[in-house]
Amino acid sequence: MSESQRWFLLITTLVVGVLVYLLAPILSPFLVGALLAYLTDPVADRLEARGASRTLAVVIVFLFLSLIMVAAVLLLIPQLSEQIQTMIRQIPLALDVLHNRLLPWIENTLGVPINRPDIDSVREFFRSHWQQTGNLAAQIMGSLTRSGLAVAAWVANLVLIPVVTFYLLRDWDLMMEKIQRLLPRNLEPRVTLWARECDEVLGAFIKGQLLVMCALGVIYALGLSIVGLDLALLIGMLAGLASIVPYMGFFVGIVVAAVAAYVQFQEPMVLIWVGLVFGIGQALEGMVLTPLLVGDRIGLHPVAVIFAIMAGGQLFGFVGVLLALPVAAVIMVLLRHLHEGYKSSRLYSSDKPESTGEVE
Numbered sequence: 517m518s519e520s521q522r523w524f525l526l527i528t529t530l531v532v533g534v535l536v537y538l539l540a541p542i543l544s545p546f547l548v549g550a551l552l553a554y555l556t557d558p559v560a561d562r563l564e565a566r567g568a569s570r571t572l573a574v575v576i577v578f579l580f581l582s583l584i585m586v587a588a589v590l591l592l593i594p595q596l597s598e599q600i601q602t603m604i605r606q607i608p609l610a611l612d613v614l615h616n617r618l619l620p621w622i623e624n625t626l627g628v629p630i631n632r633p634d635i636d637s638v639r640e641f642f643r644s645h646w647q648q649t650g651n652l653a654a655q656i657m658g659s660l661t662r663s664g665l666a667v668a669a670w671v672a673n674l675v676l677i678p679v680v681t682f683y684l685l686r687d688w689d690l691m692m693e694k695i696q697r698l699l700p701r702n703l704e705p706r707v708t709l710w711a712r713e714c715d716e717v718l719g720a721f722i723k724g725q726l727l728v729m730c731a732l733g734v735i736y737a738l739g740l741s742i743v744g745l746d747l748a749l750l751i752g753m754l755a756g757l758a759s760i761v762p763y764m765g766f767f768v769g770i771v772v773a774a775v776a777a778y779v780q781f782q783e784p785m786v787l788i789w790v791g792l793v794f795g796i797g798q799a800l801e802g803m804v805l806t807p808l809l810v811g812d813r814i815g816l817h818p819v820a821v822i823f824a825i826m827a828g829g830q831l832f833g834f835v836g837v838l839l840a841l842p843v844a845a846v847i848m849v850l851l852r853h854l855h856e857g858y859k860s861s862r863l864y865s866s867d868k869p870e871s872t873g874e875v876e
Contacts, residue, residue, distance in 0.1 A: 521700055540835040545673045547838040549680030555723060556581065557688045574686045582678070592749070599750040603776075606746075610779045617782075710849050717816060717845035721760075724810035729759045731805050732797055736769055739793030740777075743786065747776050755794075759801075761818045770794040820844055 536543065556577045563573035623629060684691075699707050733756020740748035755769025770790065777786045816824070824844035828836030858864050 521703065536832065536835065536839070540832050543835045544838070545676040546680055547835060548677050549684055551722070551838065552581065552677075552681045553684035553688055554718075555726070556685060560685060561689070570686060570689075574682065577685065578678070578682055581681075595749050596753070599747050602746050603750065606776075606779055610775070613779055613782065710846075710853070713849045713852075714842075714845045717848060718842060720810050721816055721821070721841055721845075724806075725760060727809045728801060728805045729756045729765070731809075732756045732759045732765055732801060735797045735800060736773075736793065739796065740773055740790070743777065743789045743793060744781075745773065745777055745790075746780055751776060755797075761821050764818075766794055766798050816841070816844055816848060820848070 737752025759765030
């Protein structure tokens with residue numbers, strides 16, 4: 517790489533970073549559309565390989581995505597709203613269990629007195645306000661209705677996402693080819709290799725891990741519903757989303773489910789069934805889901821995932837969260853090649869002529 521190329525890449529990176537920072541408020545629909553196009557491009561490529569035109573393949577994929585979104589809105593949203601209200605109604609009962617059972621058991625077991633909070637006032641507050649809190653969606657919609665600009669921006673972003681997704685998916689391969697042609701000829705083979713490695717990393721975490729998250733959410737929700745837990749769908753979705761980091765979904769889900777199950781049934785035996793549900797889910801993840809959907813492709817370390825998401829959100833908000841994993845994948849690939857270059861350099865091997873007499 518020549519000196520002019522280094523300066524060009526550095527300036528380009530700085531300009532792109534500044535533009536992302538300045539345009540962050542309007543980038544969300546474009547990034548979501550690009551993410552959806554990236555996830556569904558392999559499906560469109562397979563349909564195209566079977567004889568369909570690119571436009572027809574994109575239309576089929578787009579209609580399939582639309583059906584999934586409509587089904588999610590019609591089936592999941594009402595149930596989630598009902599379960600959120602159920603959770604809020606159970607808060608006073610949870611406070612009673614905490615005050616009358618859990619805290620006395622801790623005091624008797626550990627022999628340590630605990631300064632109990634004024635739970636009666638908290639319980640009375642929730643009992644008198646749970647209807648207002650449970651109608652949170654209506655309050656949010658009411659506040660949005662009073663702000664015409666906020667409603668217009670929200671609707672515009674919602675409409676813009678499918679439009680951006682459709683056009684990006686239709687021209688995805690063409691755009692990738694044009695970007696490849698724009699690369700300097702002496703850098704094109706190396707950058708292409710890095711791009712393929714980045715795609716492997718992203719494929720393991722954005723494609724594979726996303727499917728694992730959805731599958732685990734379904735498994736946990738079905739298992740907890742069989743146990744009879746009222747908040748099965750809500751806790752299952754929470755555990756599935758937390759599974760973006762391996763094992764985090766298991767620990768978060770089993771703790772929340774155990775608390776909710778004990779509050780609802782107030783029987784210790786139900787905790788065994790909750791543990792069985794999450795044990796089965798964890799076994800399926802390790803033996804079936806991860807080998808089948810993720811495979812042995814190189815992935816990001818769980819700590820790297822947590823740090824990337826938190827750092828992206830801190831620096832750029834929601835846009836930073838969307839960009840966190842792709843940027844982390846690129847950095848990981850660059851660091852791996854930098855490490856390989858360092859291991860093969862004289863700086864690492866310290867090969868020096870023995871006849872010089874220099875002190876090492």
